[in-house]
Amino acid sequence: MSAYHPLDVTEAIAIARGLDGVFQPDAQLTCREIGDGNLNLVFHIADPAAGRSIILKQALPYAKVVGESWPLTLDRARIESEALRLEGKLAPGLVPAVYFYDQELALTGMEDLSDHIIMRQGLMNGSRYPLFAGHISTFLAQTLFFTSDLGHNQQEKKLLSRSFTNPELCKITEDLIFDDPYRDAESNSFEETIRDEALALWSDGELHLEVAILREKFLTHAQALLHGDLHTGSIFITPESTKVIDPEFAYFGPMGFDIGAVLGNLLLNYASREGRDGSDAEREDYRAYLLDTVTDVWAQFEAKFLALWNEHGVDRLANAAPGYKEHYMQRVLQDTIGFAGCKMVRRIVGLAHVADIDKLADAAARERAQRLALRIGKSLIKLNRGAVSINQLVDTVLAASAAVKA
Amino acid sequence: MSAYHPLDVTEAIAIARGLDGVFQPDAQLTCREIGDGNLNLVFHIADPAAGRSIILKQALPYAKVVGESWPLTLDRARIESEALRLEGKLAPGLVPAVYFYDQELALTGMEDLSDHIIMRQGLMNGSRYPLFAGHISTFLAQTLFFTSDLGHNQQEKKLLSRSFTNPELCKITEDLIFDDPYRDAESNSFEETIRDEALALWSDGELHLEVAILREKFLTHAQALLHGDLHTGSIFITPESTKVIDPEFAYFGPMGFDIGAVLGNLLLNYASREGRDGSDAEREDYRAYLLDTVTDVWAQFEAKFLALWNEHGVDRLANAAPGYKEHYMQRVLQDTIGFAGCKMVRRIVGLAHVADIDKLADAAARERAQRLALRIGKSLIKLNRGAVSINQLVDTVLAASAAVKA
Numbered sequence: 001m002s003a004y005h006p007l008d009v010t011e012a013i014a015i016a017r018g019l020d021g022v023f024q025p026d027a028q029l030t031c032r033e034i035g036d037g038n039l040n041l042v043f044h045i046a047d048p049a050a051g052r053s054i055i056l057k058q059a060l061p062y063a064k065v066v067g068e069s070w071p072l073t074l075d076r077a078r079i080e081s082e083a084l085r086l087e088g089k090l091a092p093g094l095v096p097a098v099y100f101y102d103q104e105l106a107l108t109g110m111e112d113l114s115d116h117i118i119m120r121q122g123l124m125n126g127s128r129y130p131l132f133a134g135h136i137s138t139f140l141a142q143t144l145f146f147t148s149d150l151g152h153n154q155q156e157k158k159l160l161s162r163s164f165t166n167p168e169l170c171k172i173t174e175d176l177i178f179d180d181p182y183r184d185a186e187s188n189s190f191e192e193t194i195r196d197e198a199l200a201l202w203s204d205g206e207l208h209l210e211v212a213i214l215r216e217k218f219l220t221h222a223q224a225l226l227h228g229d230l231h232t233g234s235i236f237i238t239p240e241s242t243k244v245i246d247p248e249f250a251y252f253g254p255m256g257f258d259i260g261a262v263l264g265n266l267l268l269n270y271a272s273r274e275g276r277d278g279s280d281a282e283r284e285d286y287r288a289y290l291l292d293t294v295t296d297v298w299a300q301f302e303a304k305f306l307a308l309w310n311e312h313g314v315d316r317l318a319n320a321a322p323g324y325k326e327h328y329m330q331r332v333l334q335d336t337i338g339f340a341g342c343k344m345v346r347r348i349v350g351l352a353h354v355a356d357i358d359k360l361a362d363a364a365a366r367e368r369a370q371r372l373a374l375r376i377g378k379s380l381i382k383l384n385r386g387a388v389s390i391n392q393l394v395d396t397v398l399a400a401s402a403a404v405k406a
Numbered sequence: 407m408s409a410y411h412p413l414d415v416t417e418a419i420a421i422a423r424g425l426d427g428v429f430q431p432d433a434q435l436t437c438r439e440i441g442d443g444n445l446n447l448v449f450h451i452a453d454p455a456a457g458r459s460i461i462l463k464q465a466l467p468y469a470k471v472v473g474e475s476w477p478l479t480l481d482r483a484r485i486e487s488e489a490l491r492l493e494g495k496l497a498p499g500l501v502p503a504v505y506f507y508d509q510e511l512a513l514t515g516m517e518d519l520s521d522h523i524i525m526r527q528g529l530m531n532g533s534r535y536p537l538f539a540g541h542i543s544t545f546l547a548q549t550l551f552f553t554s555d556l557g558h559n560q561q562e563k564k565l566l567s568r569s570f571t572n573p574e575l576c577k578i579t580e581d582l583i584f585d586d587p588y589r590d591a592e593s594n595s596f597e598e599t600i601r602d603e604a605l606a607l608w609s610d611g612e613l614h615l616e617v618a619i620l621r622e623k624f625l626t627h628a629q630a631l632l633h634g635d636l637h638t639g640s641i642f643i644t645p646e647s648t649k650v651i652d653p654e655f656a657y658f659g660p661m662g663f664d665i666g667a668v669l670g671n672l673l674l675n676y677a678s679r680e681g682r683d684g685s686d687a688e689r690e691d692y693r694a695y696l697l698d699t700v701t702d703v704w705a706q707f708e709a710k711f712l713a714l715w716n717e718h719g720v721d722r723l724a725n726a727a728p729g730y731k732e733h734y735m736q737r738v739l740q741d742t743i744g745f746a747g748c749k750m751v752r753r754i755v756g757l758a759h760v761a762d763i764d765k766l767a768d769a770a771a772r773e774r775a776q777r778l779a780l781r782i783g784k785s786l787i788k789l790n791r792g793a794v795s796i797n798q799l800v801d802t803v804l805a806a807s808a809a810v811k812a
């Protein structure tokens with residue numbers, strides 16, 4: 001194929017038509033560019049008559065977030081396609097199928113998931129996904145266990161880690177999640193109504209110590225191949241199906257960062273219920289659903305991970321040492337809780353927010369939701385190294401909710 | 407140059423003669439192969455008349471340890487030469503100068519250090535090196551700080567870490583230090599007189615838990631570029647000069663592994679004093695010198711590392727978070743103590759021993775030294791996560807000595 005340039009609709013159709021066994025030669029193809037234009041072009045190409053469709057996703061050589069733009073490596077498209085393929089092998093059915101990857105064009109052809117919706121939107125709609133905890137815990141257990149030193153040949157893991165070296169995307173996380181929210185950074189974005197909260201974040205030494213320790217783990221703890229950006233906007237969902245997308249931040253890091261991203265984003269929606277319409281009873285019922293999902297994701301993850309370890313553990317000493325499994329899982333839980341908190345705080349005062357809260361129309365309700373999210377996030381960060389049970393996370397959330405109400 | 411093959415003396419001379427500015431064109435060169443033949447060829451090439459000399463070191467495509475032989479990547483020569491160059495920049499004068507590296511031949515030309523002796527031999531001779539603690543603490547502080555996320559651009563560090571991916575050499579450590587001594591492995595080697603000690607190692611669950619946690623750190627904690635094999639046989643020394651050699655095990659791992667290697671090998675010599683000639687007073691005096699060196703290495707390392715951090719720290723949050731530096735240094739100390747213990751245990755029951763102890767002629771004295779080394783090693787491993795001061799290491803050593811005497 002030709003040298004890198006952003007594709008147009010005509011080129012995208014030509015590429016799709018050239019793929020073996022996807023479309024009939026004489027098919028009438030439609031094409032829409034459906035990306036948000038901030039990082040990638042996303043072409044949806046369909047043959048409506050035959051009911052067939054495909055996604056072509058092309059990386060752009062820059063990133064735009066909330067109006068800012070900076071150059072960004074095209075290599076992230078390779079990392080994304082390789083991560084999707086590996087995740088697809090380890091967690092079949094839980095990521096879109098990858099049909100091809102073109103290095104030159106930074107272009108991936110993949111399964112069209114238009115029958116799914118983005119989970120963040122689903123939660124904002126008040127939908128429930130009773131199969132989600134089962135699906136995402138399988139995804140987490142399978143991808144994290146089998147890329148770790150517990151479940152992967154330890155020499156091959158080092159080579160795999162080398163191929164997922166991802167400095168530019170990691171830097172975004174290191175800055176936006178683990179630094180800027182804790183100082184008066186230009187990149188920060190928050191409403192003036194909660195400036196007191198921002199000031200409190202910038203001067204909270206106890207919090208800074210915990211975030212520094214979590215930041216160090218993100219920088220140095222090459223535990224398993226992470227998705228790296230596993231919020232509810234990276235999950236396509238229906239009541240029956242869960243598909244994890246967009247692993248362009250993939251790299252070898254601490255397992256709790258992925259698990260915490262899922263839990264933290266469920267809790268952001270929990271906090272957003274301060275500003276949702278409906279009766280108190282409806283709100284509390286949905287919140288109970290979200291909290292049940294949080295504990296269920298952890299409990300199922302832990303059980304599945306341990307089952308994999310018992311059956312497929314490759315590290316003799318790790319398998320045999322008395323108490324090691326318990327010690328390991330407790331540290332993953334602690335990391336999960338700490339990272340969940342970091343993921344919440346950055347979404348309120350940092351550069352990139354979440355629609356769950358930003359889209360609340362009522363200013364007072366939005367402010368309550370922001371304050372609740374920060375209270376939960378900070379409490380989880382401070383809890384992390386002392387945690388021994390997921391129930392402590394639940395207690396922390398309930399206590400923060402009660403305190404905000406009072 | 408030609409494709410890879412082991413060089414002979416004639417070829418080595420020809421290569422040395424071809425180097426710019428090393429020897430005169432008409433020099434009468436002598437050449438001796440002085441390697442031990444287990445991993446590398448080492449050619450010492452000299453012009454005695456001019457008083458000039460050079461070392462050519464060539465990796466062999468296999469490793470031999472105590473009669474066993476297995477294939478081993480030639481890439482370790484690249485890693486060694488790159489590590490030496492980087493260490494030479496960060497810690498000038500503390501490693502041999504590298505003149506060239508030939509990838510094809512896995513051949514490095516470097517400074518001749520024939521006026522130094524191997525430190526292990528120096529300690530066995532009872533020599534004292536009052537400048538050593540200052541030198542090695544500078545080497546450790548400079549190389550570890552400036553390759554860590556505290557002192558190195560965090561994105562470039564990821565790329566540097568990628569280029570020091572070293573699975574084959576790491577596997578040797580993972581097996582021989584962090585697995586085999588704790589099970590009835592074929593590779594183990596110990597005298598029948600201490601079979602009771604081996605059996606105790608294999609069934610000590612508390613010890614296995616600590617070793618499993620240290621093993622995990624070695625596998626996953628990409629904290630800084632390590633030398634990776636920093637025992638007293640990897641150090642050339644005179645009373646005035648210290649040169650760290652042979653970093654072919656270099657990779658990004660936990661700092662405490664390098665520091666612990668130094669301390670553990672000083673303590674192996676300490677244990678060997680059970681079987682050395684001389685009066686009790688002489689023995690205790692030399693032991694006091696070794697223990698003073700141990701505490702001095704740590705204390706100077708800590709002070710120099712913190713001074714570098716205060717002046718050159720690149721991580722805003724790590725620099726600013728109250729209590730983080732203390733927390734960081736305490737964890738490095740804990741790792742140091744744990745890894746020092748692992749380094750001692752493996753030298754008594756594992757595949758590769760140390761001359762300090764193996765060369766003791768008197769069987770009863772040798773056995774006492776072995777039991778003392780194991781007692782110290784196990785105690786340090788069990789102490790590691792609870793340690794808050796280097797004095798606890800000293801107390802542990804003294805208590806073990808007293809217990810063996812009793």
